[in-house]
Amino acid sequence: MTFRLIEIKPCDNTFFRDGNQFNKEISKIIRSKNTAYPSVFFGAIFTAILSENDDFRKIFFENNMYDHEKILEIGQVYLFNRKNRECYIKAPMDLFMDERNNITLGNFKKNNKYNSLKYKYILESPVNTKFNRLENMYININDIYDGYFKKQEFALELVDENQIFIKNYKVGIGINKENKTTEEGAFYQVEYTEFNNNEWSYIVEYNINYDYLNNNYKDVEIKKLDSGYLKLGGENKACQYKHLKNTYIEKFRNQEQLSGNLYKIIFTSETYFNENINDYLEKNNIIILGMSNGKPLYIGGYDMKGKKGNPRVMYKGFSAGTVILVEIKKDYNIQDIKEIIKCGNTKGFNNCIVLREEF
Known part of the structure:
Protein backbone atom coordinates (compact mmCIF):
# COMPACT_ATOMS: atom_id res chain seq x y z
CA MET A 1 0.00 0.00 0.00
CA THR A 2 1.22 3.46 -0.91
CA PHE A 3 0.05 6.23 1.38
CA ARG A 4 -0.49 9.72 0.10
CA LEU A 5 0.67 12.59 2.32
CA ILE A 6 -1.35 15.61 3.31
CA GLU A 7 -0.05 18.54 5.34
CA ILE A 8 -2.56 20.07 7.76
CA LYS A 9 -1.91 23.52 9.20
CA PRO A 10 -4.43 24.89 11.75
CA CYS A 11 -5.43 28.50 11.11
CA ASP A 12 -6.05 29.11 14.80
CA ASN A 13 -5.68 27.33 18.12
CA THR A 14 -7.19 23.84 18.41
CA PHE A 15 -9.11 21.85 20.97
CA PHE A 16 -8.45 18.10 21.14
CA ARG A 17 -10.18 16.28 24.00
CA ASP A 18 -8.88 13.04 25.43
CA GLY A 19 -11.12 10.25 26.67
CA ASN A 20 -11.28 11.42 30.28
CA GLN A 21 -14.63 12.69 31.46
CA PHE A 22 -14.67 16.27 32.71
CA ASN A 23 -16.04 16.66 36.22
CA LYS A 24 -16.41 20.28 37.26
CA GLU A 25 -16.62 19.22 40.91
CA ILE A 26 -13.08 17.84 40.74
CA SER A 27 -11.28 19.76 38.01
CA LYS A 28 -11.62 23.33 36.79
CA ILE A 29 -9.64 22.82 33.57
CA ILE A 30 -10.72 20.97 30.41
CA ARG A 31 -7.43 19.82 28.91
CA SER A 32 -6.50 19.76 25.25
CA LYS A 33 -4.09 17.24 23.73
CA ASN A 34 -1.15 18.46 21.67
CA THR A 35 -2.10 16.21 18.79
CA ALA A 36 -5.58 14.84 18.20
CA TYR A 37 -6.24 11.13 18.24
CA PRO A 38 -5.68 9.84 14.68
CA SER A 39 -9.41 9.11 14.37
CA VAL A 40 -9.98 12.88 14.47
CA PHE A 41 -7.76 13.28 11.41
CA PHE A 42 -9.66 10.38 9.81
CA GLY A 43 -12.96 12.21 10.28
CA ALA A 44 -11.57 15.51 9.02
CA ILE A 45 -10.03 13.97 5.89
CA PHE A 46 -13.08 11.87 5.05
CA THR A 47 -15.31 14.92 5.47
CA ALA A 48 -13.01 16.84 3.12
CA ILE A 49 -13.32 14.02 0.57
CA LEU A 50 -17.11 14.22 0.82
CA SER A 51 -16.97 17.99 0.44
CA GLU A 52 -14.79 17.82 -2.68
CA ASN A 53 -16.81 15.08 -4.44
CA ASP A 54 -20.50 15.94 -4.85
CA ASP A 55 -21.60 12.75 -6.63
CA PHE A 56 -19.88 10.51 -4.13
CA ARG A 57 -21.29 12.47 -1.18
CA LYS A 58 -24.84 12.11 -2.50
CA ILE A 59 -24.57 8.36 -3.04
CA PHE A 60 -22.72 7.78 0.24
CA PHE A 61 -25.56 9.25 2.30
CA GLU A 62 -28.32 7.82 0.09
CA ASN A 63 -26.93 4.28 0.45
CA ASN A 64 -26.84 4.73 4.24
CA MET A 65 -24.02 2.15 4.40
CA TYR A 66 -21.57 4.25 6.39
CA ASP A 67 -18.70 2.19 5.02
CA HIS A 68 -16.17 5.00 5.49
CA GLU A 69 -13.73 2.71 7.32
CA LYS A 70 -13.55 0.53 4.19
CA ILE A 71 -13.01 3.52 1.93
CA LEU A 72 -10.35 5.48 3.84
CA GLU A 73 -7.34 4.42 5.86
CA ILE A 74 -5.13 6.67 7.96
CA GLY A 75 -1.49 5.78 8.57
CA GLN A 76 1.03 7.67 10.68
CA VAL A 77 0.57 11.24 11.90
CA TYR A 78 3.81 13.26 12.03
CA LEU A 79 4.80 16.63 13.36
CA PHE A 80 6.37 18.52 10.47
CA ASN A 81 8.86 21.37 10.62
CA ARG A 82 8.34 23.38 7.47
CA LYS A 83 11.67 25.18 7.77
CA ASN A 84 13.97 22.15 7.73
CA ARG A 85 11.45 19.71 6.17
CA GLU A 86 12.07 17.25 9.03
CA CYS A 87 9.40 15.02 10.59
CA TYR A 88 8.98 13.95 14.20
CA ILE A 89 7.12 11.33 16.25
CA ILE A 139 12.33 12.40 17.96
CA ASN A 140 13.42 13.08 14.39
CA ILE A 141 12.37 10.05 12.32
CA ASN A 142 15.76 10.08 10.60
CA ASP A 143 17.34 9.12 13.93
CA ILE A 144 15.24 6.03 14.66
CA TYR A 145 17.19 3.59 12.50
CA ASP A 146 20.55 5.25 12.96
CA GLY A 147 21.11 6.81 16.36
CA TYR A 148 18.38 4.97 18.31
CA PHE A 149 18.67 1.50 16.79
CA LYS A 150 22.47 1.63 16.82
CA LYS A 151 22.41 2.96 20.42
CA GLN A 152 24.30 6.08 19.44
CA GLU A 153 22.50 8.46 21.76
CA PHE A 154 24.75 11.41 20.89
CA ALA A 155 23.28 11.38 17.37
CA LEU A 156 19.65 11.82 18.46
CA GLU A 157 17.70 14.99 17.79
CA LEU A 158 14.95 15.41 20.37
CA VAL A 159 12.50 18.30 20.66
CA ASP A 160 10.57 19.10 23.82
CA GLU A 161 6.81 19.58 23.43
CA ASN A 162 7.15 23.10 24.85
CA GLN A 163 9.31 24.05 21.87
CA ILE A 164 6.48 23.06 19.54
CA PHE A 165 3.20 23.81 21.31
CA ILE A 166 1.84 26.55 23.50
CA LYS A 167 -1.34 26.53 25.60
CA ASN A 168 -4.02 29.21 25.80
CA TYR A 169 -7.00 29.33 28.13
CA LYS A 170 -10.53 30.64 27.91
CA VAL A 171 -13.03 30.89 30.76
CA GLY A 172 -16.29 28.98 30.59
CA ILE A 173 -19.41 29.22 32.74
CA GLY A 174 -21.74 26.33 33.55
CA ILE A 175 -25.42 27.10 32.84
CA ASN A 176 -28.36 25.44 34.58
CA LYS A 177 -30.43 23.85 31.80
CA GLU A 178 -33.73 24.33 33.59
CA ASN A 179 -33.67 28.00 34.54
CA LYS A 180 -30.81 29.19 32.28
CA THR A 181 -28.93 30.75 35.19
CA THR A 182 -25.28 30.43 36.11
CA GLU A 183 -24.55 27.44 38.34
CA GLU A 184 -22.76 28.14 41.59
CA GLY A 185 -19.03 27.40 41.40
CA ALA A 186 -19.36 26.49 37.72
CA PHE A 187 -16.50 28.57 36.37
CA TYR A 188 -13.93 26.51 34.47
CA GLN A 189 -11.09 26.97 32.00
CA VAL A 190 -10.86 25.44 28.55
CA GLU A 191 -7.32 24.73 27.39
CA TYR A 192 -6.47 25.32 23.73
CA THR A 193 -3.37 24.18 21.86
CA GLU A 194 -1.52 25.86 19.03
CA PHE A 195 1.89 25.65 17.41
CA ASN A 196 4.30 28.19 18.84
CA ASN A 197 5.26 29.45 15.37
CA ASN A 198 4.39 29.01 11.70
CA GLU A 199 7.17 26.49 11.13
CA TRP A 200 5.11 23.60 12.52
CA SER A 201 2.23 21.61 11.08
CA TYR A 202 0.95 18.03 10.86
CA ILE A 203 1.56 15.50 8.10
CA VAL A 204 -0.96 12.66 7.82
CA GLU A 205 -0.66 9.53 5.72
CA TYR A 206 -3.90 8.47 4.07
CA ASN A 207 -5.04 5.97 1.47
CA ILE A 208 -8.31 5.81 -0.48
CA ASN A 209 -9.37 2.23 -1.28
CA TYR A 210 -10.20 2.58 -4.96
CA ASP A 211 -10.70 -1.17 -5.42
CA TYR A 212 -13.53 -1.07 -2.90
CA LEU A 213 -14.95 2.08 -4.48
CA ASN A 214 -14.91 0.56 -7.96
CA ASN A 215 -16.86 -2.44 -6.71
CA ASN A 216 -19.38 -0.56 -4.57
CA TYR A 217 -19.59 2.95 -6.07
CA LYS A 218 -19.42 2.25 -9.78
CA ASP A 219 -19.07 5.15 -12.18
CA VAL A 220 -18.34 7.53 -9.30
CA GLU A 221 -15.04 9.38 -9.55
CA ILE A 222 -13.31 10.57 -6.37
CA LYS A 223 -10.68 13.28 -6.61
CA LYS A 224 -7.65 13.11 -4.36
CA LEU A 225 -7.09 15.97 -1.97
CA ASP A 226 -4.68 18.54 -3.41
CA SER A 227 -5.32 21.74 -1.45
CA GLY A 228 -8.09 23.46 0.43
CA TYR A 229 -9.55 23.80 3.90
CA LEU A 230 -10.97 21.29 6.38
CA LYS A 231 -12.28 21.38 9.93
CA LEU A 232 -10.48 19.61 12.75
CA GLY A 233 -11.16 18.69 16.37
CA GLY A 234 -13.54 20.14 18.92
CA GLU A 235 -15.24 23.36 17.78
CA ASN A 236 -14.39 22.43 14.15
CA LYS A 237 -11.37 24.68 13.85
CA ALA A 238 -10.41 25.61 10.28
CA CYS A 239 -7.17 24.16 8.88
CA GLN A 240 -5.43 24.58 5.56
CA TYR A 241 -4.36 21.40 3.83
CA LYS A 242 -2.25 20.54 0.83
CA HIS A 243 -0.73 17.48 -0.76
CA LEU A 244 3.04 17.10 -0.49
CA LYS A 245 5.86 14.60 -0.77
CA ASN A 246 8.57 14.00 1.79
CA THR A 247 11.62 11.85 1.11
CA TYR A 248 12.32 11.41 4.85
CA ILE A 249 8.96 9.72 5.34
CA GLU A 250 9.50 7.48 2.30
CA LYS A 251 12.83 6.37 3.74
CA PHE A 252 11.36 5.90 7.22
CA ARG A 253 8.56 3.64 5.94
CA ASN A 254 10.90 1.47 3.88
CA GLN A 255 13.38 0.58 6.61
Whole structure:
Protein backbone atom coordinates (compact mmCIF):
# COMPACT_ATOMS: atom_id res chain seq x y z
CA MET A 1 0.00 0.00 0.00
CA THR A 2 1.22 3.46 -0.91
CA PHE A 3 0.05 6.23 1.38
CA ARG A 4 -0.49 9.72 0.10
CA LEU A 5 0.67 12.59 2.32
CA ILE A 6 -1.35 15.61 3.31
CA GLU A 7 -0.05 18.54 5.34
CA ILE A 8 -2.56 20.07 7.76
CA LYS A 9 -1.91 23.52 9.20
CA PRO A 10 -4.43 24.89 11.75
CA CYS A 11 -5.43 28.50 11.11
CA ASP A 12 -6.05 29.11 14.80
CA ASN A 13 -5.68 27.33 18.12
CA THR A 14 -7.19 23.84 18.41
CA PHE A 15 -9.11 21.85 20.97
CA PHE A 16 -8.45 18.10 21.14
CA ARG A 17 -10.18 16.28 24.00
CA ASP A 18 -8.88 13.04 25.43
CA GLY A 19 -11.12 10.25 26.67
CA ASN A 20 -11.28 11.42 30.28
CA GLN A 21 -14.63 12.69 31.46
CA PHE A 22 -14.67 16.27 32.71
CA ASN A 23 -16.04 16.66 36.22
CA LYS A 24 -16.41 20.28 37.26
CA GLU A 25 -16.62 19.22 40.91
CA ILE A 26 -13.08 17.84 40.74
CA SER A 27 -11.28 19.76 38.01
CA LYS A 28 -11.62 23.33 36.79
CA ILE A 29 -9.64 22.82 33.57
CA ILE A 30 -10.72 20.97 30.41
CA ARG A 31 -7.43 19.82 28.91
CA SER A 32 -6.50 19.76 25.25
CA LYS A 33 -4.09 17.24 23.73
CA ASN A 34 -1.15 18.46 21.67
CA THR A 35 -2.10 16.21 18.79
CA ALA A 36 -5.58 14.84 18.20
CA TYR A 37 -6.24 11.13 18.24
CA PRO A 38 -5.68 9.84 14.68
CA SER A 39 -9.41 9.11 14.37
CA VAL A 40 -9.98 12.88 14.47
CA PHE A 41 -7.76 13.28 11.41
CA PHE A 42 -9.66 10.38 9.81
CA GLY A 43 -12.96 12.21 10.28
CA ALA A 44 -11.57 15.51 9.02
CA ILE A 45 -10.03 13.97 5.89
CA PHE A 46 -13.08 11.87 5.05
CA THR A 47 -15.31 14.92 5.47
CA ALA A 48 -13.01 16.84 3.12
CA ILE A 49 -13.32 14.02 0.57
CA LEU A 50 -17.11 14.22 0.82
CA SER A 51 -16.97 17.99 0.44
CA GLU A 52 -14.79 17.82 -2.68
CA ASN A 53 -16.81 15.08 -4.44
CA ASP A 54 -20.50 15.94 -4.85
CA ASP A 55 -21.60 12.75 -6.63
CA PHE A 56 -19.88 10.51 -4.13
CA ARG A 57 -21.29 12.47 -1.18
CA LYS A 58 -24.84 12.11 -2.50
CA ILE A 59 -24.57 8.36 -3.04
CA PHE A 60 -22.72 7.78 0.24
CA PHE A 61 -25.56 9.25 2.30
CA GLU A 62 -28.32 7.82 0.09
CA ASN A 63 -26.93 4.28 0.45
CA ASN A 64 -26.84 4.73 4.24
CA MET A 65 -24.02 2.15 4.40
CA TYR A 66 -21.57 4.25 6.39
CA ASP A 67 -18.70 2.19 5.02
CA HIS A 68 -16.17 5.00 5.49
CA GLU A 69 -13.73 2.71 7.32
CA LYS A 70 -13.55 0.53 4.19
CA ILE A 71 -13.01 3.52 1.93
CA LEU A 72 -10.35 5.48 3.84
CA GLU A 73 -7.34 4.42 5.86
CA ILE A 74 -5.13 6.67 7.96
CA GLY A 75 -1.49 5.78 8.57
CA GLN A 76 1.03 7.67 10.68
CA VAL A 77 0.57 11.24 11.90
CA TYR A 78 3.81 13.26 12.03
CA LEU A 79 4.80 16.63 13.36
CA PHE A 80 6.37 18.52 10.47
CA ASN A 81 8.86 21.37 10.62
CA ARG A 82 8.34 23.38 7.47
CA LYS A 83 11.67 25.18 7.77
CA ASN A 84 13.97 22.15 7.73
CA ARG A 85 11.45 19.71 6.17
CA GLU A 86 12.07 17.25 9.03
CA CYS A 87 9.40 15.02 10.59
CA TYR A 88 8.98 13.95 14.20
CA ILE A 89 7.12 11.33 16.25
CA LYS A 90 6.89 10.73 20.00
CA ALA A 91 10.25 9.64 21.42
CA PRO A 92 10.51 6.03 22.64
CA MET A 93 9.92 5.70 26.38
CA ASP A 94 13.16 3.87 27.08
CA LEU A 95 15.19 7.05 26.58
CA PHE A 96 16.42 9.16 29.52
CA MET A 97 17.73 12.71 29.76
CA ASP A 98 19.52 14.62 32.50
CA GLU A 99 19.39 18.32 33.39
CA ARG A 100 22.19 19.04 30.92
CA ASN A 101 20.20 17.44 28.09
CA ASN A 102 22.50 14.42 27.91
CA ILE A 103 20.58 11.48 26.49
CA THR A 104 21.03 7.83 27.38
CA LEU A 105 19.16 4.65 26.47
CA GLY A 106 17.73 2.53 29.27
CA ASN A 107 18.43 -1.20 29.30
CA PHE A 108 16.01 -4.06 29.75
CA LYS A 109 17.43 -6.38 32.40
CA LYS A 110 16.16 -9.71 33.68
CA ASN A 111 13.84 -9.22 36.61
CA ASN A 112 15.45 -11.05 39.51
CA LYS A 113 14.20 -8.73 42.25
CA TYR A 114 10.49 -8.01 41.98
CA ASN A 115 8.20 -11.03 42.13
CA SER A 116 5.12 -8.84 41.87
CA LEU A 117 5.95 -7.74 38.31
CA LYS A 118 4.53 -9.91 35.56
CA TYR A 119 7.30 -9.45 32.98
CA LYS A 120 10.64 -11.21 32.85
CA TYR A 121 12.52 -8.00 32.03
CA ILE A 122 12.34 -4.53 33.55
CA LEU A 123 13.68 -1.27 32.18
CA GLU A 124 16.55 -0.06 34.32
CA SER A 125 17.17 3.65 34.56
CA PRO A 126 20.75 4.95 34.50
CA VAL A 127 22.67 4.70 37.77
CA ASN A 128 22.83 8.50 37.84
CA THR A 129 19.51 9.45 39.42
CA LYS A 130 19.53 12.84 37.68
CA PHE A 131 18.36 11.12 34.50
CA ASN A 132 14.59 11.15 33.95
CA ARG A 133 12.63 9.06 31.50
CA LEU A 134 11.31 10.92 28.46
CA GLU A 135 7.55 11.13 27.99
CA ASN A 136 6.91 14.54 26.44
CA MET A 137 9.52 14.75 23.72
CA TYR A 138 9.62 14.07 20.01
CA ILE A 139 12.33 12.40 17.96
CA ASN A 140 13.42 13.08 14.39
CA ILE A 141 12.37 10.05 12.32
CA ASN A 142 15.76 10.08 10.60
CA ASP A 143 17.34 9.12 13.93
CA ILE A 144 15.24 6.03 14.66
CA TYR A 145 17.19 3.59 12.50
CA ASP A 146 20.55 5.25 12.96
CA GLY A 147 21.11 6.81 16.36
CA TYR A 148 18.38 4.97 18.31
CA PHE A 149 18.67 1.50 16.79
CA LYS A 150 22.47 1.63 16.82
CA LYS A 151 22.41 2.96 20.42
CA GLN A 152 24.30 6.08 19.44
CA GLU A 153 22.50 8.46 21.76
CA PHE A 154 24.75 11.41 20.89
CA ALA A 155 23.28 11.38 17.37
CA LEU A 156 19.65 11.82 18.46
CA GLU A 157 17.70 14.99 17.79
CA LEU A 158 14.95 15.41 20.37
CA VAL A 159 12.50 18.30 20.66
CA ASP A 160 10.57 19.10 23.82
CA GLU A 161 6.81 19.58 23.43
CA ASN A 162 7.15 23.10 24.85
CA GLN A 163 9.31 24.05 21.87
CA ILE A 164 6.48 23.06 19.54
CA PHE A 165 3.20 23.81 21.31
CA ILE A 166 1.84 26.55 23.50
CA LYS A 167 -1.34 26.53 25.60
CA ASN A 168 -4.02 29.21 25.80
CA TYR A 169 -7.00 29.33 28.13
CA LYS A 170 -10.53 30.64 27.91
CA VAL A 171 -13.03 30.89 30.76
CA GLY A 172 -16.29 28.98 30.59
CA ILE A 173 -19.41 29.22 32.74
CA GLY A 174 -21.74 26.33 33.55
CA ILE A 175 -25.42 27.10 32.84
CA ASN A 176 -28.36 25.44 34.58
CA LYS A 177 -30.43 23.85 31.80
CA GLU A 178 -33.73 24.33 33.59
CA ASN A 179 -33.67 28.00 34.54
CA LYS A 180 -30.81 29.19 32.28
CA THR A 181 -28.93 30.75 35.19
CA THR A 182 -25.28 30.43 36.11
CA GLU A 183 -24.55 27.44 38.34
CA GLU A 184 -22.76 28.14 41.59
CA GLY A 185 -19.03 27.40 41.40
CA ALA A 186 -19.36 26.49 37.72
CA PHE A 187 -16.50 28.57 36.37
CA TYR A 188 -13.93 26.51 34.47
CA GLN A 189 -11.09 26.97 32.00
CA VAL A 190 -10.86 25.44 28.55
CA GLU A 191 -7.32 24.73 27.39
CA TYR A 192 -6.47 25.32 23.73
CA THR A 193 -3.37 24.18 21.86
CA GLU A 194 -1.52 25.86 19.03
CA PHE A 195 1.89 25.65 17.41
CA ASN A 196 4.30 28.19 18.84
CA ASN A 197 5.26 29.45 15.37
CA ASN A 198 4.39 29.01 11.70
CA GLU A 199 7.17 26.49 11.13
CA TRP A 200 5.11 23.60 12.52
CA SER A 201 2.23 21.61 11.08
CA TYR A 202 0.95 18.03 10.86
CA ILE A 203 1.56 15.50 8.10
CA VAL A 204 -0.96 12.66 7.82
CA GLU A 205 -0.66 9.53 5.72
CA TYR A 206 -3.90 8.47 4.07
CA ASN A 207 -5.04 5.97 1.47
CA ILE A 208 -8.31 5.81 -0.48
CA ASN A 209 -9.37 2.23 -1.28
CA TYR A 210 -10.20 2.58 -4.96
CA ASP A 211 -10.70 -1.17 -5.42
CA TYR A 212 -13.53 -1.07 -2.90
CA LEU A 213 -14.95 2.08 -4.48
CA ASN A 214 -14.91 0.56 -7.96
CA ASN A 215 -16.86 -2.44 -6.71
CA ASN A 216 -19.38 -0.56 -4.57
CA TYR A 217 -19.59 2.95 -6.07
CA LYS A 218 -19.42 2.25 -9.78
CA ASP A 219 -19.07 5.15 -12.18
CA VAL A 220 -18.34 7.53 -9.30
CA GLU A 221 -15.04 9.38 -9.55
CA ILE A 222 -13.31 10.57 -6.37
CA LYS A 223 -10.68 13.28 -6.61
CA LYS A 224 -7.65 13.11 -4.36
CA LEU A 225 -7.09 15.97 -1.97
CA ASP A 226 -4.68 18.54 -3.41
CA SER A 227 -5.32 21.74 -1.45
CA GLY A 228 -8.09 23.46 0.43
CA TYR A 229 -9.55 23.80 3.90
CA LEU A 230 -10.97 21.29 6.38
CA LYS A 231 -12.28 21.38 9.93
CA LEU A 232 -10.48 19.61 12.75
CA GLY A 233 -11.16 18.69 16.37
CA GLY A 234 -13.54 20.14 18.92
CA GLU A 235 -15.24 23.36 17.78
CA ASN A 236 -14.39 22.43 14.15
CA LYS A 237 -11.37 24.68 13.85
CA ALA A 238 -10.41 25.61 10.28
CA CYS A 239 -7.17 24.16 8.88
CA GLN A 240 -5.43 24.58 5.56
CA TYR A 241 -4.36 21.40 3.83
CA LYS A 242 -2.25 20.54 0.83
CA HIS A 243 -0.73 17.48 -0.76
CA LEU A 244 3.04 17.10 -0.49
CA LYS A 245 5.86 14.60 -0.77
CA ASN A 246 8.57 14.00 1.79
CA THR A 247 11.62 11.85 1.11
CA TYR A 248 12.32 11.41 4.85
CA ILE A 249 8.96 9.72 5.34
CA GLU A 250 9.50 7.48 2.30
CA LYS A 251 12.83 6.37 3.74
CA PHE A 252 11.36 5.90 7.22
CA ARG A 253 8.56 3.64 5.94
CA ASN A 254 10.90 1.47 3.88
CA GLN A 255 13.38 0.58 6.61
CA GLU A 256 13.53 -3.11 7.48
CA GLN A 257 15.44 -4.82 10.30
CA LEU A 258 14.89 -8.55 10.71
CA SER A 259 16.93 -11.38 12.27
CA GLY A 260 16.86 -13.29 15.53
CA ASN A 261 13.77 -13.54 17.74
CA LEU A 262 14.05 -10.64 20.21
CA TYR A 263 12.57 -7.30 19.15
CA LYS A 264 11.45 -3.93 20.38
CA ILE A 265 8.02 -2.88 19.19
CA ILE A 266 7.59 0.88 19.54
CA PHE A 267 4.07 2.26 19.26
CA THR A 268 4.23 5.35 17.06
CA SER A 269 0.56 6.24 17.56
CA GLU A 270 -1.97 5.69 20.31
CA THR A 271 -2.69 1.98 20.48
CA TYR A 272 -5.44 -0.19 21.92
CA PHE A 273 -6.63 -3.79 21.68
CA ASN A 274 -10.06 -5.38 22.05
CA GLU A 275 -8.65 -7.69 24.71
CA ASN A 276 -5.72 -7.83 27.10
CA ILE A 277 -2.52 -7.05 25.19
CA ASN A 278 -0.68 -10.03 26.67
CA ASP A 279 -3.40 -12.50 25.70
CA TYR A 280 -3.81 -11.04 22.23
CA LEU A 281 -0.11 -11.11 21.36
CA GLU A 282 0.47 -14.52 22.92
CA LYS A 283 -2.28 -15.97 20.69
CA ASN A 284 -0.27 -14.62 17.79
CA ASN A 285 3.00 -16.17 19.02
CA ILE A 286 4.42 -12.90 20.36
CA ILE A 287 5.44 -12.96 24.03
CA ILE A 288 5.91 -9.70 25.92
CA LEU A 289 9.09 -9.82 28.01
CA GLY A 290 9.11 -6.22 29.21
CA MET A 291 7.39 -2.88 28.76
CA SER A 292 8.06 0.83 29.23
CA ASN A 293 4.86 2.87 29.06
CA GLY A 294 3.18 5.92 30.52
CA LYS A 295 -0.24 6.48 32.03
CA PRO A 296 -3.08 4.63 30.28
CA LEU A 297 -5.19 6.43 27.71
CA TYR A 298 -8.95 6.21 27.32
CA ILE A 299 -9.94 6.07 23.68
CA GLY A 300 -13.52 6.40 22.54
CA GLY A 301 -15.22 8.53 19.91
CA TYR A 302 -18.42 8.62 17.89
CA ASP A 303 -19.84 6.85 14.86
CA MET A 304 -21.01 8.90 11.90
CA LYS A 305 -24.44 7.31 11.83
CA GLY A 306 -27.18 9.25 13.60
CA LYS A 307 -27.83 12.95 14.07
CA LYS A 308 -25.57 13.33 17.07
CA GLY A 309 -23.40 10.28 16.61
CA ASN A 310 -23.43 7.12 18.67
CA PRO A 311 -20.73 6.82 21.34
CA ARG A 312 -18.24 4.04 20.76
CA VAL A 313 -16.91 1.62 23.34
CA MET A 314 -14.24 3.22 25.53
CA TYR A 315 -10.91 1.38 25.33
CA LYS A 316 -7.94 1.52 27.65
CA GLY A 317 -4.92 2.16 25.49
CA PHE A 318 -1.22 2.94 25.29
CA SER A 319 0.35 6.25 24.35
CA ALA A 320 2.67 6.76 21.41
CA GLY A 321 6.26 6.11 22.45
CA THR A 322 5.40 2.97 24.44
CA VAL A 323 8.12 0.33 24.07
CA ILE A 324 7.53 -3.40 24.46
CA LEU A 325 10.30 -5.99 24.43
CA VAL A 326 9.03 -9.16 22.78
CA GLU A 327 10.07 -12.64 21.81
CA ILE A 328 8.76 -13.89 18.47
CA LYS A 329 7.78 -17.56 18.47
CA LYS A 330 6.95 -17.81 14.77
CA ASP A 331 8.69 -17.11 11.48
CA TYR A 332 7.24 -13.65 10.87
CA ASN A 333 8.53 -10.86 8.72
CA ILE A 334 8.34 -7.23 9.80
CA GLN A 335 5.09 -6.60 7.94
CA ASP A 336 3.45 -9.62 9.62
CA ILE A 337 4.24 -8.18 13.05
CA LYS A 338 2.96 -4.73 12.07
CA GLU A 339 -0.31 -6.23 10.82
CA ILE A 340 -0.78 -8.12 14.08
CA ILE A 341 -0.33 -4.90 16.06
CA LYS A 342 -2.56 -3.01 13.62
CA CYS A 343 -5.54 -5.36 14.23
CA GLY A 344 -7.16 -4.15 11.02
CA ASN A 345 -7.54 -0.61 12.38
CA THR A 346 -8.01 1.92 9.58
CA LYS A 347 -8.32 5.07 11.70
CA GLY A 348 -4.64 5.62 12.39
CA PHE A 349 -4.32 3.79 15.70
CA ASN A 350 -1.87 0.91 16.36
CA ASN A 351 1.02 2.04 14.18
CA CYS A 352 4.44 0.78 15.20
CA ILE A 353 8.03 0.20 14.22
CA VAL A 354 9.83 -3.07 14.87
CA LEU A 355 13.54 -3.20 15.70
CA ARG A 356 15.83 -6.12 16.42
CA GLU A 357 17.11 -6.12 20.00
CA GLU A 358 20.41 -7.49 21.26
CA PHE A 359 21.74 -7.89 24.79
